[in-house]
Amino acid sequence: MKILTCPMNGPRNIDEFQSFGPVRAEPDPDRTADADWSRHLFRAENRKGIVVEWWRHVPSNYFFLAERDLVTNEVLRTFDASERWAHP
Amino acid sequence: MMAEYSALSLLANALKGNKDWKPAWRKPDPKASYDVIIIGGGGHGLSTAYYLAKEHGITNVAVLEKGWLGSGNVGRNTTAVRSNYLLPANTRFYEHSMKLWENLSHDLNYNVMFSQRGCLNLAHTPAQFDDYARRGNAMRHLGVDAELMTTAQIKRLIPALDVSDSARFPVVGGLMQRRAGTARHDAVAWGYARGADRRGVDIIENCEVTGFLRDGDRITGVTTSRGDIRAKKVAVSVAGSTGRVMRLAGIETMPIESHVLQAFVTESLKPFIDTVVTFGMGHFYLSQSDKGGLVYGGDIDGYNSYAQRGNLPVVDEVMSEMLALFPGLARVRMLRSWGGVCDMSMDGSPIITTGPLPGMYLNCGWCYGGFKATPASGWCFAWTIAKDEPHDLNASFTLDRFHRGLVIDDKGQGATPRLH
Amino acid sequence: MAPSSVFPFMAGGAAHGTKLPVGAVTLHDLTATPRFGLKGGGSAAWLTAHGVSLPAINRIGSHHGMRILRLGNEDILLLAEGAGDALADLKAAWTKDTGPKAYSSWREEGWAWMRLSGRHVPQAMERLCALDLRAGAFGVDAIAQTRVGHIEAVTFRSQEGFDVLFDVTASAYFARATAAAAMDCIDLPIDMEGHI
Numbered sequence: 001m002k003i004l005t006c007p008m009n010g011p012r013n014i015d016e017f018q019s020f021g022p023v024r025a026e027p028d029p030d031r032t033a034d035a036d037w038s039r040h041l042f043r044a045e046n047r048k049g050i051v052v053e054w055w056r057h058v059p060s061n062y063f064f065l066a067e068r069d070l071v072t073n074e075v076l077r078t079f080d081a082s083e084r085w086a087h088p
Numbered sequence: 089m090m091a092e093y094s095a096l097s098l099l100a101n102a103l104k105g106n107k108d109w110k111p112a113w114r115k116p117d118p119k120a121s122y123d124v125i126i127i128g129g130g131g132h133g134l135s136t137a138y139y140l141a142k143e144h145g146i147t148n149v150a151v152l153e154k155g156w157l158g159s160g161n162v163g164r165n166t167t168a169v170r171s172n173y174l175l176p177a178n179t180r181f182y183e184h185s186m187k188l189w190e191n192l193s194h195d196l197n198y199n200v201m202f203s204q205r206g207c208l209n210l211a212h213t214p215a216q217f218d219d220y221a222r223r224g225n226a227m228r229h230l231g232v233d234a235e236l237m238t239t240a241q242i243k244r245l246i247p248a249l250d251v252s253d254s255a256r257f258p259v260v261g262g263l264m265q266r267r268a269g270t271a272r273h274d275a276v277a278w279g280y281a282r283g284a285d286r287r288g289v290d291i292i293e294n295c296e297v298t299g300f301l302r303d304g305d306r307i308t309g310v311t312t313s314r315g316d317i318r319a320k321k322v323a324v325s326v327a328g329s330t331g332r333v334m335r336l337a338g339i340e341t342m343p344i345e346s347h348v349l350q351a352f353v354t355e356s357l358k359p360f361i362d363t364v365v366t367f368g369m370g371h372f373y374l375s376q377s378d379k380g381g382l383v384y385g386g387d388i389d390g391y392n393s394y395a396q397r398g399n400l401p402v403v404d405e406v407m408s409e410m411l412a413l414f415p416g417l418a419r420v421r422m423l424r425s426w427g428g429v430c431d432m433s434m435d436g437s438p439i440i441t442t443g444p445l446p447g448m449y450l451n452c453g454w455c456y457g458g459f460k461a462t463p464a465s466g467w468c469f470a471w472t473i474a475k476d477e478p479h480d481l482n483a484s485f486t487l488d489r490f491h492r493g494l495v496i497d498d499k500g501q502g503a504t505p506r507l508h
Numbered sequence: 509m510a511p512s513s514v515f516p517f518m519a520g521g522a523a524h525g526t527k528l529p530v531g532a533v534t535l536h537d538l539t540a541t542p543r544f545g546l547k548g549g550g551s552a553a554w555l556t557a558h559g560v561s562l563p564a565i566n567r568i569g570s571h572h573g574m575r576i577l578r579l580g581n582e583d584i585l586l587l588a589e590g591a592g593d594a595l596a597d598l599k600a601a602w603t604k605d606t607g608p609k610a611y612s613s614w615r616e617e618g619w620a621w622m623r624l625s626g627r628h629v630p631q632a633m634e635r636l637c638a639l640d641l642r643a644g645a646f647g648v649d650a651i652a653q654t655r656v657g658h659i660e661a662v663t664f665r666s667q668e669g670f671d672v673l674f675d676v677t678a679s680a681y682f683a684r685a686t687a688a689a690a691m692d693c694i695d696l697p698i699d700m701e702g703h704i
Contacts, residue, residue, distance in 0.1 A: 002400060008565060008580070009653055013638050015401035016655055019391030021345075021506065035491070041503050042434045042490035043341035046331035048394045059660040060653035062580060070346070070394045 001073040006057045007064050007080045020054035023065065023084075050076065052084075091197045092286070112278055113157070113285035118292050121318035122150045124473060125310060127297050127333060128326040129153025131162035131273070131459065132451055134280035134291070135466025136325060136473070138196075141287035143467070144474035149289045150319070152312060154296040158277030161328055164396075164428035165459040166351050166385045168364050168373060170207045170268035171232055174223045177484035177496050178437060179230045184481050185464030186232075186267060192463060198279030200271045201378065207268030207364040208237065208245070210413075212257040216368050220263035227265070237262045246361055248414050256412040257369040270364060270375050276462055300337045307337065307447035323449040323473050328429035330452040337445060342452070343434040343490050345505040347388040348427045349456045350398030352406065354420045356380030365413070372409035381423065384410060388430065388456065388506060398427035430456045435489075436508030437496035440468050440482040449473050450487065455508055526680040532628040533690035535683060538621040539676065542588045544599050545615035551582045554609045558601060560586075566651045568664060574598075577651055579662065585615055585673075620676040624686065625668035631693035633670055636685065637663065641670070657685030 005011045027040050048070060055078070056063050065084060067076040091097070092110070101109055124140060126133045129151045140146045153159075169189055171182035193199050211217040217236075224234035239259050243251045251259045281291055292314070301309035301316060309318035326333045331342050357380050364375040371387035386406035389399050403425060411418055433439065433453030438461065440451050451469045454461060468482035478485070489495055490503070501507040528535040546555065552562055555576075562578055563569035569576040573591030578584055588595035602609055624632065633641050636657045640646065651664045659682065661674040674682060 012654060014399065015404065016660075019506070021504075022392065038491040039341065042343045044331075044343070044345045044434075044505070045341055046345050046392070048332050048346075051392070053391070057653070059655060059662065060580060061583075068391075070392055073393060073395050073399075 001068075001075060004055070004066070004075060005078050006060075006062065007078055008062045009057055009060055012057065016058055018056045018058055020056060020063070022051045022053045092282075093197055093199075112282040113291050116290045116292065118150060118152075118295065118312070118314055118317050119290065120316075121309070122290070123148040123319065124321045124323060125149075125317060125319040126151045126323045126325055127310065128160075128324070128329075129157045129281075129291060129293065130160045130325065130327070131158070131277055131280070131462040132327065132454075132465045132469065133323075133325040134158075134162075134277055134284060135462050136323060136451070136469045137284040137289045137291075137466075138280045138287070139467045139470035140474060141284055141289055143470060146470075146474055147288035149284070150317065151284070151289060151291045152295045152297055152310070152317075153291070153293045156293050157281055157291060158274060161428040161430070161454075161458060162277045162462070163274055164351060164426055165273055165456075166373065166375070166383050167270045167273045167377075167459060168207060168268070168375065169202070169271055169460040170265055170364070171460075172207065172209070172223065172227060172234065172263065172265045172268065173498055174226050175496055175498050176226075176230060178498055179227060179232060181464055181468070181481050181485070182460065183230065183232050184467070185461050188463035188467060189271065189460075190267075192271075192276075192279070196279040196283045198275060198282060200275045200279055202269065202271040203378075204267050204269040205363050205375070206264055206266045207366070208242065209263045209366045210242070210259050210368045211261045211263070212259060212368045214260060217261045220261070224263050233265060233267050235264050235266070237264050245363060246365060248360060248416055249365070250413060250415050257367075262368075264363075268364060270377075271459075272378075273459060276459075280462075280466070297333065297336070305446055307445050320447070321449060321473055322447060323451065323469065325451040325469065327431040327452050327454045327458055330431050330450075334450075337448065339444060343439075343487070343503075344431045344453055345392050346394050346429050347391075347432045347506055348393045348395060348398055349385065349388045349430050350402055350406070350425055350427045351383065351385040352403075352425045353377070353381040353383050353423050354417075355423050357382065357420065367409050367413055369412075370405070370409045372406060372413070374410065374413075382417070382420070388432065389427075390506060392506075394429055396427050396429055398425060430454070430458075432456075432505035432508060434503040434505060435495035435497040436499050436501065438465070438485050439487050440465065440472060440485045441478060441487050442472055442476060444487055526683045528683050529687040529690055531690075532626045533624060533632045533686065534626045535686050536623040536625065537679075538589070538623055538671070539619075539679075541621060542592045542595050543586060543615050543619075543621070544588075544595055544602075545583075545585045545613035546602070546610045547580075547583045547613035548610040549582055550608045551584050551610035554602070554605070555584060558598060560598075563649070566653065568649045568651060577662070577664070579651065579653060582610065583613065585613070585662075587621075615673075618676060619673045620679045620682070622672050622674075622679075622682060622686075623666055623668065624670045624672065625666075626690075628690060628693055629669035632686065632689045635689040635692055657682055657689070659685075 003011050050069050055066050066078045133151050137149050137151045171186040173179045227234040239251050296313040297310045299311040300307050307322045361376050366373040374384035377383050431453045439453040468479050471479040560571045565578050572594035575587040648665050653662050656672050659678050661672050663672045
């Protein structure tokens with residue numbers, strides 16, 4: 001994992017990027033029970049396998065999504081965040 | 089008990105051609121059942137077994153290790169030992185560990201080469217220096233040694249350090265804990281293993297836990313690559329793989345993420361630095377091993393990972409930080425680098441607790457500071473297993489503290505594991 | 509104080525005393541040259557409504573002598589070298605506008621603007637930046653948002669060589685990094701008096 005392909009800027013050295021962690025559910029704080037909310041804040045699935053996570057291309061401050069294997073560090077694909085909500 | 093290792097035994101064995109040394113631990117086959125099973129043959133699992141036997145007389149114990157003994161983080165860390173924390177729960181716990189370290193070679197009859205060479209945190213701004221004064225006072229308040237050092241004192245202590253005004257981040261002072269230092273990490277694993285083995289504990293290597301045996305909610309044993317093993321109590325001590333092992337017990341989420349931490353060693357040099365030094369403007373720490381290599385490391389890799397190897401940007405960053413402090417090391421060759429998987433917890437502090445299921449005990453969340461905790465972690469975990477309740481020293485390290493608003497966030501970063 | 513003395517080499521500032529390389533690689537400080545950045549939802553719409561035709565992302569367009577740099581869907585930077593009046597007019601219109609108009613990204617204060625020129629610029633850029641910036645791969649209307657001299661930067665071609673925009677607080681560092689790259693890639697001495 002030396003090069004990551006930014007959907008906006010193309011293939012770049014990995015040191016141009018910053019990870020923002022796995023994509024998580026976005027519960028509505030007004031309609032979530034306290035126990036579920038603290039679970040949302042303090043618990044992580046932390047699966048050994050493929051996750052979808054947020055990355056930021058730092059020089060352009062562009063946030064996007066990547067599918068990555070946490071064991072091999074292989075990035076399967078990167079895509080713009082709009083794709084996630086366009087094709088659920 | 090007569091010491092197994094002594095000057096006399098060394099001489100006697102030397103005269104007999106070193107053919108009669110007993111292996112430091114046996115290679116037993118697993119029995120059908122034990123009083124206690126400890127999952128994980130790392131530093132913490134082995135010290136837990138040792139203190140269970142020594143302090144609580146519980147010797148019908150098995151330590152199950154997936155690979156070989158000490159193949160995980162106990163053999164991958166940068167060996168620093170210190171108790172310079174801010175918050176009382178951490179300070180008391182790590183100071184207890186420090187006291188165990190100070191007598192460990194004697195206690196184990198095994199030279200863990202604990203060297204109290206001091207640990208110096210460098211301050212690069214007046215505000216940081218003030219913050220160190222606060223932390224030093226907090227430490228001294230709890231009976232831990234701490235002293236502030238001026239730049240001139242630091243220059244005398246570490247001549248190679250760039251303390252000039254033209255340094256990238258000029259040094260304005262530092263916080264020193266003289267009783268801190270380093271230990272030989274493999275010896276710690278081997279010493280605890282032998283100490284536990286000689287008291288009757290079965291250390292079973294190449295034995296991977298594949299699931300839990302249950303009676304309703306209660307954990308009654310484990311399934312392994314070497315067959316089913318029953319136990320009254322099952323203790324999980326697998327930092328780095330906590331999420332995976334807990335999932336085998338049906339616990340789907342933990343207050344932990346797995347991240348990779350790298351470490352580095354250079355070629356051997358003549359005596360260069362006789363303390364542990366940490367950088368205050370980035371994440372970097374360095375000491376010199378007894379062989380002469382500089383042992384150093386930096387921050388975690390910056391993204392969740394189960395790969396036991398590191399990435400290049402952190403290599404680049406760590407080298408830059410080293411040169412910011414020690415410009416004279418620019419031509420020194422790095423020999424090796426490696427990575428280990430850390431349990432990064434939500435508040436940067438560990439978990440040593442009963443549960444979360446009946447018959448289960450949990451020790452995890454050591455972030456990248458687990459090595460120095462090895463004695464106290466095992467000591468407290470053994471107490472918790474033996475008495476079914478935590479000792480005062482680990483009473484705060486619960487699993488439910490996050491939900492109860494009782495986090496122990498020494499760094500003040502909030503619930504983002506990669507930032508601790 | 510004259511505008512040209514405000515950024516970034518002002519007396520007493522972080523970059524004070526840093527000299528810029530001159531010779532086979534020359535560095536020009538254009539930081540005081542007018543520019544205007546808009547960012548956030550509505551940036552593109554506001555500019556389009558004011559007659560600016562926007563290029564694609566990471567491409568450069570032009571409008572009344574200004575260069576229009578599209579750094580993101582809603583992140584646009586206008587550079588006005590010799591078109592200060594046109595830029596001032598647009599900026600005044602934006603300031604007066606009480607409707608939706610996105611946000612000023614404050615590029616005039618936050619970013620240094622340096623121009624590399626001289627016959628060894630291509631070789632120096634090879635050492636400063638990992639991207640392929642040769643003419644065949646990187647045209648006159650292209651923008652690279654990347655790292656130059658190990659710092660986050662925006663770079664694009666100018667008539668003389670390359671322009672680089674980056675965090676103004678890294679000015680002295682950038683000058684030294686450029687000088688070091690220049691020394692590394694040529695045998696001929698350049699004027700390096702006091703530069704490193």
